[in-house]
Amino acid sequence: MVKLFVGNLTDHCEANKLKQVFQQFTKVTGCDVVKNYAFVHIEDENPLSTIDRLNGYVLDGKPILVQISKPGLEDSTSDVxxxxxxxxxxxxxxxxxxxxxxxxxxxxxxxxxxxxxxxxFTPKRLPTRPKSPNFASSQASRKPFTPKLALPNDGAKK
Structure with a gap:
């Protein structure tokens, strides 16, 4: 028995539908669908030929990924x-x-x-920003800026 990982499934993919697709190419002994991926258990002498046929197969509008299940890719439905x-x-x-x-x-x-x-941790109040001693007086004495425009001298005097 070989355990295959099947990825890139749609959210609404059902185990029966996936099992039917795999049964076209090999004998399926089990199928566990988790959201967006599944584990399909097959009995096949040459699982690589099944993988070659089904990897990229379009199911529900999406190409599926099929590979031999690696250790560490455990389905969440298995009992430990x-x-x-x-x-x-x-x-x-x-x-x-x-x-x-x-x-x-x-x-x-x-x-x-x-x-x-x-x-x-010792909470402290942050110091306030010191004001410039000339801040108030400099603001009061300021006049609005009016730029003086220099007009080009065309050489003619009026």
Missing amino acids: SDESNSSRPKLNKSGNGSVFKSPGRIIIDGVQRGATTGLK
Whole structure:
């Protein structure tokens, strides 16, 4: 038995429809459709010929991708019986997830700090921007800018 990965499926692709397509070329023993991909189990002496025929096959308006399933591409519907292969953190016996407890506090130079960053947080008010001593007087004495246009002298005097 060979497990094939089938990708680029439409959102509404059904297992029966996919199974019918594969049964045209080989014997299908199982088909598990997950959103946008599937795993098809076939019994075939030469699975590469089936892959060559079906890779790029247009199903529901989209060309499908067919390849031999690689380790690590597990469908989400499979049951995992061996918990040692699980990448999930183990919970303690009470089941409260002590893995996620706070790492505590550390003391650096006599100051208690958060263990995650080691930084001390002290909220302070930001200083206001100092005003220029000449700001008010310079604004009051300013006149609107009026550019003086220099007209070209054509050489004629009036």
